[in-house]
Amino acid sequence: MKYLLALILMYSNSLAAQKNNMMIRIAEIEIDAHYTKAYQEILQEEASTSVRVEPGVIAIYPLYQKDNPTQVRILEIYANREAYEAHLKTAHFLKYKTSTQAMVKSLKLVEMENIDAAGMSEIFRKMKP
Numbered sequence: 001m002k003y004l005l006a007l008i009l010m011y012s013n014s015l016a017a018q019k020n021n022m023m024i025r026i027a028e029i030e031i032d033a034h035y036t037k038a039y040q041e042i043l044q045e046e047a048s049t050s051v052r053v054e055p056g057v058i059a060i061y062p063l064y065q066k067d068n069p070t071q072v073r074i075l076e077i078y079a080n081r082e083a084y085e086a087h088l089k090t091a092h093f094l095k096y097k098t099s100t101q102a103m104v105k106s107l108k109l110v111e112m113e114n115i116d117a118a119g120m121s122e123i124f125r126k127m128k129p
Contacts (some may be wrong), residue, residue, distance in 0.1 A: 023084045024112040027074040035103035045094035056083020
């Protein structure tokens with residue numbers, strides 16, 4: 001979470017200008033119940049690495065439904081489509097994709113559009129690191 005907060009704050013001055021370029025999506029994933037814990041561990045490693053080492057990855061924020069942990073959602077925010085395309089070629093993403101392929105029962109990628117890019121930098125400002 002510290003990495004996400006730092007990156008959001010770092011991008012606070014440029015997010016409004018990036019509104020038209022940012023790529024935002026929500027991944028809706030169903031995991032086989034036998035693999036829930038293993039999947040979460042692999043995803044957490046991939047998400048934190050992506051945010052930490054890729055300048056164009058603004059956020060990869062994984063969540064699961066409290067009452068049904070096989071239902072995973074990932075908020076993905078990239079500076080632009082090029083950053084997303086570069087992300088898909090990284091070793092950590094490819095490791096995640098290949099090592100979780102048998103764990104995933106379904107995957108739906110929902111493209112989103114930003115309503116308030118300028119306000120995005122305020123989202124995590126109230127959180128204490």
